[in-house]
Structure formats: C-alpha cells, structure tokens
Amino acid sequence: MKKVLFVFGTRPEAIKMAPLIKEFNNNPDKFKCTICLTAQHRQMLDQVMNFFSITPDYDLNLMQPNQTLFDITSKGLKALEQVFEEVQPDLVFVQGDTTTAFIGGLAGFYKKVPVAHLEAGLRSGNKLSPFPEEGNRIMIGHLASLHLAPTILAKQNLAAEGITKDVHIVGNTVIDALFLGLDIIKENEEPYKEYFKGIDFSKKVILVTGHRRESFGIPFENICNAIKEIAAAFGDEVEIVYPVHMNPSVQATVGSILKGIRNVHLIEPLDYPYLIWLMNNSHLVLTDSGGIQEEAPSLGKPVLVMRDVTERTEGIDAGTAKLVGTDLDTIVRETTRLMTDNHYYSSMAQAVNPYGDGQTSKKIAELL
Template sequence: MIKVLIVFGTRPEAIKMAPIVKEFQKFPDLFNLKICVTAQHREMLDQVLTFFEIQPDYDLNLMKPGQNLFQLTGDIIMGMKPILENFVPDYVLVHGDTTTSMAAAMAAFYSQAKVCHIEAGLRTFNKQSPFPEEMNRQLTGRIADLHFAPTETSRQNLVRENIDVQNIYVTGNTVIDALFIAQEKLKGYDDQEIIHLKSILTPGKRVILVTGHRRENFGDGFINICNALKLIAEDKNVEVIYPVHLNPNVQKPVNEILGGITNVHLIDPLGYPAFSWLMAKSYFIITDSGGVQEEAPSLGKPVLVMRNNTERPEAVEAGTVKLVGTNFDVIVEEANKLLREEDTYNEMSKAHNPYGDGTAAQKIINALKDGKRG
C-alpha cells in the first residue's frame, strides 16, 4: 500500500486539494491516505473543510496573531517532523506557492519522502512579485520529485529549469475540479452568507465582483484601485460587491474611499460556497487573485487582473483575462468596455478556459496509481 500525506494550510490550497483528497478516497485498498493541515489560515480553512466534508488526521493549528514568515516557516518544519517520523509517507503532496507548501516540502525532503508538487511550474521570474509566493513555488519546485503542471506553459517552464520531463505531468488545474464540485453542491444549497448576498443584491443590475489583497498593491496601488471603482460605480446600472480582506492595509483605503456609496457593498470575506455562488452571479470580476483567474473562465466571466504581471499567462493569451495593474485610467477604461461593448464582453466570456476540464485530480491519482512514481 502506498502511503500518501497531503499537506495544506490556507483556504486556496484546501479548495484545490479537496478534489485530490476525494479522488484518493476512491482507492482505499491502494493508498493509505493521511491529511495534515497547518492552519496557516484557520477560520477560512475550516469553512472549506466543512463544505467538502474533509477531516484532517493531523492539525498543527499554527495560526497566531501577528505571525511573521520567519516564525511560520520554522513552526511548520518543526511541526511536520513528528508526523513524518510517525507516518513515514512514501509521498508528500503539497500545492502551489504558500509558505506551508514550501516548508512542508523542505520537511519532507529532510525525511527522505518523495515530494509531489501540485500546480507546479507557474512563474513570473520576479522573486519580489508576488512576494513571497514566487520564491515559495520556485523552491518547492527544486525539491519536488513529481511535478503536476496545470498547463503546457507551466511544463515548459519546468523543462527550462532542467526538470526531468519524465517526472512532469500536464493535468489541468484542480481548481476547476473543485469549482465543478462546488457548483453541483450549491444546487439547493443556502448558507447564511448566500442568504445575505441575495438580500443585498438588486435584481437586474450588473454585478462587478472585486477582490484584492496583494502586498505589492498596498499604498498607492489600492488608492488607485478604489478611486477607479468609485468612478465605475457612478453607473447606477452597476452594483459593485467587494469582500474586503481583513488586512488593515486593504481595509483603510477601501473604507475611506468606497464607504457609503449606495451601489458599492463592502462586505466581510466570504466562505468558499458563497464566493463560488457570487462568481456565478457576477457580470465580470476585478481581482488580484491567482485562483479567480483560473475559475472565472469556466463560468464565462471576464476577469480584469490588478497586477502588472501574472504567473498565469495562459489566461491572458486565451483572452479570458486582461492585466490592468493598479492604473486608474486602465481599470476604468477596461471596465467600461466590458459594460458597454457587447462584442468585447462576448470575446472574453466565451474564450476557452486553458486550465482544464475538471479531471485534473483523476490524472494526478492515475500517475501514482499506475506506478509512474519517479
């Protein structure tokens, strides 16, 4: 029996790892599966675990107020040590670009377990943007034994870094698997957040969903973003809904500039079910999130990305995403095009999603199940 340890700690990781957990659970005679959460994010992580009905075997519960990257990295490595010594996994699966993924991969390497990197090969080639995610993913990639790349572009990035092509698998992104699972579960599903959203949204208005949290946008970047949204909201046929990140660097400019505008709803961060529901209800999305760039095209939603570069260039090339940075004029111009030019909207909303068809988890498990294990 193959012993597999899946490690994640944040909400995005949990969403993208959930389909893999579910797929492994179909083969209890072949895989001895254990799940470890670091709880780098606590409450948001738990919401996803509940929604997807996942029960961790190990919970490091590491989230602390004011925690910095030095402390978190050390706590993860030391927290993983007894788990790895006790369970002795053959494979440790980590995801993407979080501090949890990088530190767990390092701990697995120290314990001589093979590391499988889900969502491997994404690159901006700028170690400061996004920070610290770009270096997290590059370091994890150097440690990993098997690389599950979401796209051909990601595979090529790894090949250029001299990764053995026999250990790279192009699978699509598991976030699409998760989205399809969620949309099915949401049929007839109402939680308090969804009920609240239904109560504040005005039927017939075009909903613009906004999310923003990147460190590189703190300061003038968020001020520009908020001023652009304020101008866009002057169109009274538009309704802006913005789940505001709890970081004070985000809260302050958002509330100062957008607070009190009748068709701008500043709400608390949403759980995954409500956010998935809201994406499906939106007309288009303005975000600096990586995951949203992958999910929204499967729902036919154009995305304006408030970043100057992206580790997901496939979406830009496919036409589902446009980079607008934090430039006030560009954000306003591109938003107005989507609102007023039907051809522009249709071109983006009907473009092919380059991130897969919802079978990524199956491909990942098959690579291990069929004995292709590096």
C-alpha cells in the same frame, strides 16, 4: 495499495487539495489517504475543511501570534518527522509555495519519500518577490519527484531549471474545487440568497476584489475612483459588490471614496463558498486576485486584472482575462466595453480557460 500523505496548512492549499483528496478517497482499493494539517493559518483553513467535509488525521496546530518563518519551519519540520515515522507513506503531496509546502517537501526528502508537487512550475523570476513564495517554489521543485504543472508555461519554467523528468501538465485543481463547491452549494442555496438579499441580481452585478500592497497609494485610489465612475455611468443598470479586505489601508481608502454610493455594496470579506456563489451570479469581475483569475473564466465571467503585471499570463494570452493596470481611464473604458459590447463580452466569456476543465484530480489519480 499506495499510502499517500497530504500535507497542507493554509486556505488556498486546502481549496486546491480538497478535490484531490476526494478523488483519492473514491478509490480506496488503490489509495490509503492520510491528511496532515500544519494549521499555518487556522480560522480560514477550518472554514474550507468544514465546507468540503474533510477531517484531518493529524493537526499540528502551528499557528501562533507573531510567528516567524523560522518558527513555522523549525517547529513544523520537527513535528512532521513524527508524522512520517507513524504513517510510513509511499508518497507525500504538497501544494503550491507556502512554508508548509516547503517543509512537507523537505521532510519527504529527508525520509526518502517521493514528493508530488501540485501546481508545480509557477515562477516570477525574482527570488525575493513574492517572498518567501518564489524561493519555496524553486526549492520544492528541486526536491520533488513528481511535478504536476498546471500549464505549458509552468512546464517550460521547470525545464529552464533542468527539471524535465516526471513533469505532467494536468491543469489546476482550483477549477475542480470550484465545480465541487458549487455542487455542494446547489444542495441548499437559501443561506446564500439570504446573505446577499440586499443586492438586486436582476441587474448586471460587478464583483470587485482589490487589496494588493503593490497598489497602495495613488494606484489604489485610481481603482476606487474608477469604480465610482462606473457606478455613476451605469446607475440603475449595475450593482457593484466589493468584499473589502480587512487591511486598514484598504478599508480607509475604499471607505473614503466609495462609502455611501447607492449601487456600490461594501461588504465584509467572504468565506470561500459565499465568494464562489457571488462570482457565479456576477456579470464580470474586476480583481487583483490570482485565484479569481483562474476561477472566474470557468464560469464564463470575463476578468479585468487591476495590476500592472500578473504571474498568470496564460489567462491573458487565452483571452479569458485582460490586464488593465491601475489607470482610472483604462479600467473605466474596458469595463464600459464589456458592459455595452455583447460581441466583446462573449469573446472573453467563451474563451477556453487555460487552467483546466475540472478534471485535474482524475488525471492525477490515473497518473499514479
């Protein structure tokens, strides 16, 4: 039996680890799982853990007001030393590019425990952008023994750095989590229907998410004005739902341009299950979020990416998403095309999602 330690501490890590933990727990004769939370983020992490019914064995509870990277790294690494000594794992799993993932990989290296890196090989090409994530990705890549790459491009990125041993293309567990989450929701959809009762789902629903700092200023105003034009152009045919990020700059711009428009619903940020329920019941998605670019195509929802560049070029190449930037006319034109051209809509909705088919966790379990 292989003793496997899972180390994570943020909401995105929890979402992507959850289906893998479930799969390993379904094979108790092969794997003994131990879950260690750093709680680099607290509230958002706990929401996901509760939704997926996962209970940690260790909770380091690192989150503190105004904590720095130095704080998280030093306190977390020292706390993990004791966890490793008690668990004596055969393998440690880390996910993505957080500081938690980095210290989990470093602790594994110090203890000479093989490190499995979930979602390996993502690269922007600039060590300082995103910061510190790109640096974390690179360092974890060179510490890890098992590289679980989501796509061919990720594998090629690793090869460019000389990492070619034990690299496996398995897809992304975010798709596994999406399907697992929707299965849980189907057991009782009433809370979700009640929460969104103010939205008319007999109309075409457009889900909007937008909050990236890189767009602040004129570009973000363009995005909001494009949404305003789309709302006016389609009137009673469309409902636009925008969970607005709590960042004051986002709140101010969105409020000044979109508040009071009858078919634009500005709502509070959504917990993970409410977001995927809404996504599943939408017609299309306008977003600058990386995760949604991966998830929405698995539900047959075309995605318009409101950024000038994206690290997730595989979706653009596959035709599941289209890069529209922050130009008002381009956003309106491409949204209009998806709303009125059924053939164009179908070509995006039916394109194969390059990020996986929901079987990534099983592939990893079989690999081990």
